[in-house]
Amino acid sequence: MNTDEREEVIDVTDVRRVYGGGFEAVRGITFSVGRGELFALLGTNGAGKTSTVELLEGLAAPAAGRIRVLGHDPHTERAAVRPRTGVMLQEGGFPNELTVAETIRLWAGCTSGARPATEVLDMVGLTRRSTIRVKQLSGGEKRRLDLGLALLGRPEVLFLDEPTTGLDAEGRRDTWDLVRALREEGTTVLMTTHYLEEAEALADRLAILHEGRIAASGTPAEVTAAQPSRISFELPEGFFLGDLPPLAELGVTGHETSGRTVLLRTEELQRTATALLLWADRAGVALRGLDVRSASLEEAFLRIAERETARSRGESAGHEAADTRSNGTSTERAAA
Ligand SMILES: Nc1ncnc2c1ncn2[C@@H]1O[C@H](COP(=O)(O)OP(=O)(O)OP(=O)(O)O)[C@@H](O)[C@H]1O
Structure with missing residues (x-):
């Protein structure tokens, strides 16, 4: 728009x-x-x-x-x-004692230009439950x-x-x-x-x-898009993480390994994925289980929640430290 x-x-x-x-x-x-x-x-x-x-x-x-x-x-x-x-x-x-249809009619009585009850029942899939009491x-x-x-x-x-x-x-x-x-x-x-x-x-x-x-x-x-994307794959037989090009050069901002599975995080998905595939091609190996994906909203949400929680903890720790500094003598006195 x-x-x-x-x-x-x-x-x-x-x-x-x-x-x-x-x-x-x-x-x-x-x-x-x-x-x-x-x-x-x-x-x-x-x-x-x-x-x-x-x-x-x-x-x-x-x-x-x-x-x-x-x-x-x-x-x-x-x-x-x-x-x-x-x-x-x-x-x-x-x-609770009214039926579904009665409840809708009661509300419709207080609503100007209300849709017919049958239309509402159909819209929300309750047509077959219209004579059931709300409590049921x-x-x-x-x-x-x-x-x-x-x-x-x-x-x-x-x-x-x-x-x-x-x-x-x-x-x-x-x-x-x-x-x-x-x-x-x-x-x-x-x-x-x-x-x-x-x-x-x-x-x-x-x-x-x-x-x-x-x-x-x-x-x-x-x-x-503001969160890192992920690339995961299995390290080929006989290879170690150190055999990959330096991760920073690949644009990798974080990594985890679990057994032979490697997870790379990157904010430059195309660059990292391209460099990784070129390396595999040159080394003549297949990257089994290769999975390349942008962050999901769930990952973004969790990271933002973690970041904000850490920030507010940091702020309150900062305030406590400031309080301690301003009351420093009393703390020291209390400790003494
Ligand atoms: N009537 C109230 N009096 C005092 N604090 C309240 C009252 N209602 C909500 N709160 C507090 O305000 C904050 C926000 O509550 P709110 O219900 O808006 O959160 P929410 O995001 O809708 O949470 P949820 O996902 O659990 O529904 C909470 O810390 C809650 O305890």
Whole structure:
């Protein structure tokens, strides 16, 4: 999409969220989502995903920063935003005694321009479960009902908080297909997920949150391209690692060996792979089990989480050291 044409449907600038006890769960995040885009928020447990989504849904006001959804403040102008958005929370909370169809009709009664219940049931694959009481649904079926309710009002913007948690593989694929179809129709989707293959499959862009801050963002390809690629192979019989050309000259930034299997990491995949294959050719050997691949989103995620955890440990160690220096005499006195 040409950036000049891009219509920002969700616009978040330097937003913070502080809970009652003073804990800062969201520490100054900035991102935007264009119309028809699917944006995924990723992060380890407690990174601040739900805290962020709740702000976008207008359920709470940010402690600082600015949020616009469809051009409005979702908290103070909730009446303008809410009818145009669909929300699937992590915990649905339906009346247990109603059937699936009754639940949809009840919600439809409060939704202007609601889709017919039969259409919603079909979209989320619950047609054959329509007369079942909600309390008898499986966890995955409840997630589908949740999604159906979020879709009732034909939302322009859809917030999905872990939409496929608890779904089996088939249910997850069905949900992906549905989300893709909605995006094709122009729905803007912001979702959180713990499934990195889900983000890789669906997201146009994503952000990885860590301790309330955005640690990485971009298209899935951009986020993974920033991580080293991997080349693995078996060392030919009679050869040792030292027989390869110097690894640094091959552009290798790290390596591991396990038995005869060698794993090389490189940020210059083409150069390293070419040099390795030329070497094998000249040496007249075959590299068995040769596997050349870019980092997956999962690898990128794990490396970013490791890096950020190390950084925050380093920062807190630095602060402790600074505290010790500033209180140095008292520590020394205590030790004395
Ligand atoms: N009501 C609350 N009061 C105080 N702290 C809270 C509250 N809700 C969440 N937190 C804290 O805020 C941080 C972020 O929580 P949040 O639920 O946003 O994370 P998350 O990324 O959605 O995690 P998960 O993947 O586990 O759902 C956590 O440390 C959590 O303990």
